[in-house]
Amino acid sequence: MSQILGLAVLFLLLNLVAGLWRVARGPTAADRMLAALLFGSTTVAVLLIMAEWMAMPALRSVALLFVMLAGIVTIAFFGLPADEDER
Amino acid sequence: MSAQEWVALVFLIAGCFFYLAGTIGLLRFGDVHSRLHALTKADNLGLMLVCASLAVLAANWRITALLVLTWLLGLLAATVSAHLIARHARRVEK
């Protein structure tokens, strides 16, 4: 089972690499922010799996913090004028 | 592998599938408002299934409660974030 958890982590990380393309490409600021949030939710899953895989229960707290605080950066983003990023 | 591990494995594979679906949606959908679905739907279902899988593996009420809390917070954060990002995108479009 340990091997399978490791493979799941690897799979989700490869997912992130694919998602990076959207962060890089945009085209709007909202797209980039959205991709960053998808990064966040995938990271949370990776941390939860790692907590079980590497037997480090503290990682569940790290995941909880990320998921709890994900909204803050979006609220700050909401206040930005985004037209500068349009091409 | 025990029956418990088989159940966990099924949940884990299903969870990874929905994460993959979310990423494909993010890459392939045509505009911001369509791509929001990837964040609000596919990924949260993926997170729920991963949490379910880990809860089955851990077989511990304290850990299960923490996983459920993480998932619920994920739902809340995704809902509010998607709403704010959509409003932001609308403001730019006008």
Next chain:
Amino acid sequence: MSVDLLIDGLLGLGMIVLALQVVSERTVLRSIILFVVFGLVMALAWTRLQAPDLALAEAAIGAGVTGALMMMAWRRLLIINPEHSADTPRGRSAVAIPVALLSTALVATIGLSALNIEPHIDTAGRVALDEMTDTGLGNPVTGVLLLFRNLDTLLEMAVLLIALLGARAISAPARPEEAAVVETTTPLVGALLATLVPLSILIATHLLLAGTNEPGGAFQAGAVLAAGGVALVLTARLQPAKRPGLATQLAVTAGLLAFVGIGVGIMAFGETLLALPGTWAVYLIETAMMVSIGLTLALLFAGAPALVGRRA
């Protein structure tokens, strides 16, 4: 090839690529978003290095404070100088490539020579771990921070206070409309706050108490409290005020006061300076530090000497 190696390689490569992108993106906003993503990958890397304390700090500071801080700084720059967005300074400096090559050579040289060093047996880390059993603390990080190198920790608290005073000295207090970005009528935000703020207090307390035996501690707890404060500032529930009241002044200095008070007071009983008399002193100092760190970070974020609740 093993799965562990693939994961670590992917994380390492990802961090280098992201770091390069952060400094070379065309617009400031893109760099900020990439920096947020970089923080996520960084937390995963700390995890792989068996450093959950640092992963916790990265999560609390990275997700809760720095991303929002940089976005607000960018927003304020645009308010001060609306033309700024057009002339974002881009284009590579002529020294960029030589500097990059030199630093790569330096890192490679140090890295290669480090590979040949025999690991020392009597490192400070091992001595600290051996001494931990007598302290009654289970988390070696907290032990080192508060018992073995507590003068450093004390001075870090002083630096934080000086940073706040310095920021207050050089910048005009933020106007209320500059600190908040979301009108109080925006739907759903209230629901998020109603969960986030009580939970941040709960989790900060948990991290503080757990910090003596497992990953956590005053710095992480303070950062989580600050994140709750940042959310309240962004949504106009807390607004910048002109002068700090007695409560604010006490809370900002509480960490330093408790640390110095106990550390010096212990000398009256014939102990040496800063020889903490037991776990109760550790708990007391950590609690005071958590309050100071949380409030100081929130005040620095808001760019104000004090915060008050919104008057209806």
